[in-house]
Amino acid sequence: MRLALIGPTHPYRGGIAQYTACLYTALVREGHEILVVSFKRLYPSILFPGSSQKDSSACPLEVPNEALLDSMSPRSWTLSSGRLAQFKPDAIVAQWWHPFFGLAYTGLISRLRRRANVPVVFLCHNVFPHERPNLPGIDRLLAWSIARTFRRVDGFLAHSQELVDQIRKFRKGAVVRRIFHPVYDFYPRVGPQRAPGDRPRLLFFGNIRRYKGLEVFLRALEIVKQEMSVEAIVAGEFYMDSGPFKALAGRLGLDDSVVWKDRYIPNEEVPPIFEQADLVVLPYLHATQSGVVPLAYRFGVPVVASDVGG
Template identity: 40%
Template structure:
């Protein structure tokens, strides 16, 4: 059996793409011989907007046999990986795509791989275009993704976006699998709230705080929510632009006692605690494609209120696993949160989420990749 090659971030680097790529390797390797090349340096320090790109987890997601050989600033390391691939003659080379920073790397590697007709290249597109797009983002995506033999996207919206950029692209609409790595940290809600100094009904915003995630709209919804129920908003995630403006708005709205902020990257072993404390996870995004936060919530049996953007509208089933609202509408967010508590939908939604587990399994994603590797027309499965 000819091997697969996977290229992308993994431990010691942090974040959703590193988690996704590492778990994909784990599940691919259960079925195929796989070589996984990861980074010894990912982003240059001056470019990374967060405090660090290293994972502080005491229990990180890591797999044996991963080869840390790539340096984003040293093209010789990418040529070296191409030479290794040429010797291995793999069936498929899988490369994640999520930001235009990687354009020269993905484009250069894909061009070299064109010399190996027996090897196909699959780009897994977490975003076709950067979340906060720059003037050059679309051109970079077109340049890099046009060289891939096949592109796997997480939503029909991103498939349309890619088709507009690269009309000849072979595109499959897949899905983002669920995350269950934090289940070991789950405790009873009352215990979680006691450990965090919380009480009563709690909603959670989780993940890096960036403009496209629309946290400001959820904050603006809180006075309307608090007028009817004593709900606490728990914001857990690193603010890439600092908290000054957010804190000022909290004070202006008189929400100092209603909003709790944990402004840091949360290590894996603590994730379950924050989700256990929450009745509901809220994603007030104003733009986006897929979200690992939804699949983290699903992996921890937590219902979701989300906006109708990108894959969120395809993954959250309105009235079944959560509620969907229009983006940028605080009043709609407030009504959805109040409805969730007033109707007591937590147990029903959680049961539905558990029933949908197989729909978002890693095994099902590997099935889809196998079809692509075989060169057969891949179905647009979606969630």
């Protein structure tokens, strides 16, 4: 088949970019002809809470792509639709993870329909954003963007039942298929990184945002520490002020138990961090899925997660 993928890829960082690259690699391995249309601009810098949108890894995950799409430029939506029509794909799979991109996707798909009759499928990692600004009318605006965009596509793929249910709220009768989130197998296995007699090690991994429940993790760690000697690694860039969490760790007497790697973790550092861990802990306050779970599976590390959906 000739398939087109739309989504971020390197030099952008993060799980969605890695997913796009892994999906490309898997489809090419199966003999399909693939065009990847990527972004030349994702978020305006004012809307991005991290230090950089670009991947600083020494070993980036790169695949052939054409960076044509700009989330803020109607001209790029026209150019991208033209390139997709020229490729004549049998189907298009577009990554959906935030309604901010609804305007760009709506513009692109509307222009594409004038040139070609090709089915478009959204692969939904989220329907709503994880966190929303505290602004009047924001929920209504986001719902409008989602509903407006979802009307224009032919089907959906999702990795959890909660996402399936959310999609169907916005698109009655939609064709939705729930699929397994594949393991991120591009990371090499480096072998055990532990010495005999080391304390059990817990891992809290990923960009740190309020919904991920770091406070829950620290308070639980205090309880566990009363029963046994453990060490915890908190690895990931804070998308909020780290000060209150480090102060809480101090008040709980955890300074000798927590190792802070509070920065973006490049690809080459991911395998040893996971292979040093005995348990990955995901105490999310709410979630529809987590890419950290298949990452832990890659390294054979068990996962404890809160029962909050996904």
